[in-house]
Amino acid sequence: MRRCTERSIVIYDPHPHISIFREFAGYSVGVLVEEDDEEDNTEYLKSLDPKDWRTNDHYAVLNLKKARYRASDDEVRKHYRKLVLKHHPDKRRARGEAVKDESHDYFTCITQAIEILGNPTKRNAYDSVDPFLVDETIPTVPEIKRDFFGTLTPIFIEIARWSKRQPAPFLGHKDTPLHLVHRFYDFWDTYETTKDFSFLDEEDKDKGEDRETRRYIERQNRADRARRKAEEHKRIHQLVDLAREHDPRLIAAAKVAKQAREAKKQERLQAQQRRREEEEERARAEAAAEEASRAASEERRRAEAERLRKEKDVVKAIWKKEKKLLRSLCVDRFDHFIEPSQSSNPALSPGEIRVQTLQNMDLLCTALSHLELAELNRQLEAAADPKASFEVWQQEVDSSTVLFILIQQLTVSHGSVQCSIRGDYRTWISRVRKATEAPGLRPDTKTDNDANGQSGSSSKSKWTFEMSQILIKAVNLFPAGTQKRWEVIAAYVNQHAKGVTVTGKEALRQAKELRNDEGTMKQETNLKAFDNFASNVRESEATKSVTITDKLEADSIRPWTVSEQRSLERALRQYPQVPGEPPAERWQRIADFVGTRTRKECMLRYKDLAEQIRQKRAAMAAAGVEVKK
Numbered sequence: 001m002r003r004c005t006e007r008s009i010v011i012y013d014p015h016p017h018i019s020i021f022r023e024f025a026g027y028s029v030g031v032l033v034e035e036d037d038e039e040d041n042t043e044y045l046k047s048l049d050p051k052d053w054r055t056n057d058h059y060a061v062l063n064l065k066k067a068r069y070r071a072s073d074d075e076v077r078k079h080y081r082k083l084v085l086k087h088h089p090d091k092r093r094a095r096g097e098a099v100k101d102e103s104h105d106y107f108t109c110i111t112q113a114i115e116i117l118g119n120p121t122k123r124n125a126y127d128s129v130d131p132f133l134v135d136e137t138i139p140t141v142p143e144i145k146r147d148f149f150g151t152l153t154p155i156f157i158e159i160a161r162w163s164k165r166q167p168a169p170f171l172g173h174k175d176t177p178l179h180l181v182h183r184f185y186d187f188w189d190t191y192e193t194t195k196d197f198s199f200l201d202e203e204d205k206d207k208g209e210d211r212e213t214r215r216y217i218e219r220q221n222r223a224d225r226a227r228r229k230a231e232e233h234k235r236i237h238q239l240v241d242l243a244r245e246h247d248p249r250l251i252a253a254a255k256v257a258k259q260a261r262e263a264k265k266q267e268r269l270q271a272q273q274r275r276r277e278e279e280e281e282r283a284r285a286e287a288a289a290e291e292a293s294r295a296a297s298e299e300r301r302r303a304e305a306e307r308l309r310k311e312k313d314v315v316k317a318i319w320k321k322e323k324k325l326l327r328s329l330c331v332d333r334f335d336h337f338i339e340p341s342q343s344s345n346p347a348l349s350p351g352e353i354r355v356q357t358l359q360n361m362d363l364l365c366t367a368l369s370h371l372e373l374a375e376l377n378r379q380l381e382a383a384a385d386p387k388a389s390f391e392v393w394q395q396e397v398d399s400s401t402v403l404f405i406l407i408q409q410l411t412v413s414h415g416s417v418q419c420s421i422r423g424d425y426r427t428w429i430s431r432v433r434k435a436t437e438a439p440g441l442r443p444d445t446k447t448d449n450d451a452n453g454q455s456g457s458s459s460k461s462k463w464t465f466e467m468s469q470i471l472i473k474a475v476n477l478f479p480a481g482t483q484k485r486w487e488v489i490a491a492y493v494n495q496h497a498k499g500v501t502v503t504g505k506e507a508l509r510q511a512k513e514l515r516n517d518e519g520t521m522k523q524e525t526n527l528k529a530f531d532n533f534a535s536n537v538r539e540s541e542a543t544k545s546v547t548i549t550d551k552l553e554a555d556s557i558r559p560w561t562v563s564e565q566r567s568l569e570r571a572l573r574q575y576p577q578v579p580g581e582p583p584a585e586r587w588q589r590i591a592d593f594v595g596t597r598t599r600k601e602c603m604l605r606y607k608d609l610a611e612q613i614r615q616k617r618a619a620m621a622a623a624g625v626e627v628k629k
């Protein structure tokens with residue numbers, strides 16, 4: 001057998017965790033009591049003042065200074081019996097010691113100690129405020145940072161034995177799982193103490209002289225205990241908040257969580273950057289495609305403009321040739337039609353006839369197209385004699401005079417767009433000629449409306465031709481779905497038709513009648529056009545002496561396409577009005593962006609749209625409809 005070597009045995013105090021577990025398990029702490037037994041506390045007992053027994057360390061009096069609350073009731077009684085045998089006045093007298101006054105002898109302190117520690121209720125009250133064990137000071141931040149677990153673990157172990165809920169969790173160590181750490185702080189956030197602060201009562205209710213006095217003392221004591229208990233809870237919560245704030249485990253977890261959030265944020269920012277780059281790339285591609293489409297459209301427009309220019313040059317050359325031929329026929333061949341004109345009107349002098357012929361020649365060159373002018377020249381050349389040629393001439397002059405007056409007065413409707421006659425006069429001449437084919441424009445035509453004009457109801461006669469035109473425009477301007485549509489339409493008619501007032505029901509009834517009697521409406525339109533023509537002819541006898549030397553100069557009105565309208569809206573948003581910048585420069589940039597329109601056309605289109613919106617809002621406001629800004 002191998003010989004065992006001798007080793008020294010080191011006795012050490014158990015860790016606080018182990019001690020508390022032993023206490024909960026019911027292990028005896030006799031070792032601590034035995035250590036107290038070895039001490040002699042006679043000098044300490046003699047130094048005590050029996051009158052000031054509240055400030056005494058009662059555990060030290062019974063020689064249980066180390067064991068304190070861990071000492072069992074049997075150990076307390078055992079130590080008390082030992083002290084009685086040793087320090088009782090009779091025992092001391094038997095040993096020859098002088099005992100003067102037993103009421104002021106230190107043995108009274110032993111009696112007070114056993115009265116407190118021998119009674120479970122009083123002992124619990126004393127342990128709650130044990131001034132020689134309980135340290136109510138909160139450690140400082142430097143102390144906690146220097147040794148977090150070493151500083152706070154003993155404090156939480158001491159507080160844990162007074163928790164209302166048991167078992168209480170411990171602080172743990174640096175490797176404690178995070179969920180246990182959170183459970184620890186959740187427990188201490190709802191901590192409730194079982195401490196009894198009755199030992200600190202200033203007065204004993206049993207010393208009251210009567211019942212009312214005792215009740216008063218008890219109320220005062222309860223209030224003081226509640227205050228001390230609230231202060232205890234406040235102190236514990238401050239300690240818990242301080243521990244949570246400087247807990248290295250929570251700090252590390254917060255750092256990891258922050259890094260995770262930062263990583264997630266960076267990932268989100270990178271994703272947003274990628275999406276932004278993709279959108280910019282897509283926008284550049286769309287802009288390039290749009291630019292290419294616009295360039296192609298511009299090229300087609302230029303090609304079309306070039307083709308039209310060439311056609312116009314050809315037409316202009318033909319028109320110039322035919323005009324020269326007409327002048328040659330009228331002036332050189334027929335001598336201004338002097339002879340036939342004097343035959344029809346002897347009062348005219350040759351000079352007046354020459355002036356009138358030149359005026360009519362300018363009128364025909366203005367009103368007729370190159371083909372019509374060529375046809376007139378052909379008819380004049382084919383005439384058998386000057387009289388026949390004068391009849392052809394006079395018929396064409398009368399027709400052109402009528403058409404020219406109609407061009408200045410009529411408004412021709414195409415679809416839902418009302419177009420004033422300010423464009424290409426030849427185009428309007430052809431349209432007016434088609435309109436004059438209607439029976440209502442013939443002076444010798446009688447219509448049913450003329451015969452039955454007096455038979456209509458008072459409501460129908462209220463609607464004039466101009467009001468019907470305004471009603472049609474309002475119906476197109478305010479489509480179905482508009483709030484209080486017919487009241488808004490009626491308000492629009494009232495604003496634009498002077499001297500009349502219609503309601504929404506009347507506007508609805510008239511619209512239905514117009515829809516059901518579209519043919520009659522066209523006939524009334526033709527009649528109205530002829531009436532305007534006739535009145536202007538009567539009022540314009542003086543026009544015979546006016547020399548028509550200038551052509552009608554006006555730009556052709558081209559309707560705006562959907563793409564042009566969108567380009568205009570985009571340009572208005574992209575080029576806002578800059579303070580100090582001339583408006584002409586802004587509209588020039590807008591026209592360059594649109595590409596197919598001039599600066600003047602863009603400005604007129606903007607004003608037209610603004611006026612339409614203003615009229616629409618005014619009508620809606622007059623009808624009591626809330627207008628959105």
